[in-house]
């Protein structure tokens with residue numbers, strides 16, 4: 401049990417580090433906080449599962465993620481929501497879509513470069529055992 405807690409603590413440290421780096425990247429400013437429903441009243445009519453970088457951090461602290469895969473599902477929501485809410489040729493739509501695609505590629509590159517496959521396998525084993 402203590403060994404498992406040590407693995408999940410290391411997972412949380414890794415996920416916090418990744419999330420902090422994304423939050424500091426100016427390209428992803430639009431994704432750092434929940435979309436303000438006062439400013440964008442139709443947002444929740446289009447987007448059923450909002451997600452943002454600050455919510456990722458809260459989820460990490462609340463031990464929501466037992467694997468990197470679960471974390472990736474929520475980071476995917478951020479850029480998928482942006483593509484869905486910004487489908488048009490409007491310059492602002494295109495601008496946000498470019499940043500959404502940059503977020504997708506940046507997260508995948510970080511995970512590919514910095515996540516040890518064996519570590520993720522141990523996390524998956526812990527998840528299956530629960």
Ligand SMILES: CC(=O)c1nc(NC(=O)[C@H]2CNCCN2)sc1-c1cc(O)cc(O)c1
Pocket residue numbers: 429430431433434435436481482485486488490492493496
């Ligand atoms: C994150 C997101 O998906 C988002 N999309 C936008 N799209 C538009 O404004 C397009 C929609 N089509 C018509 C022309 N305007 S603004 C915006 C946003 C940006 C922020 O800096 C903070 C924030 O909370 C939300």
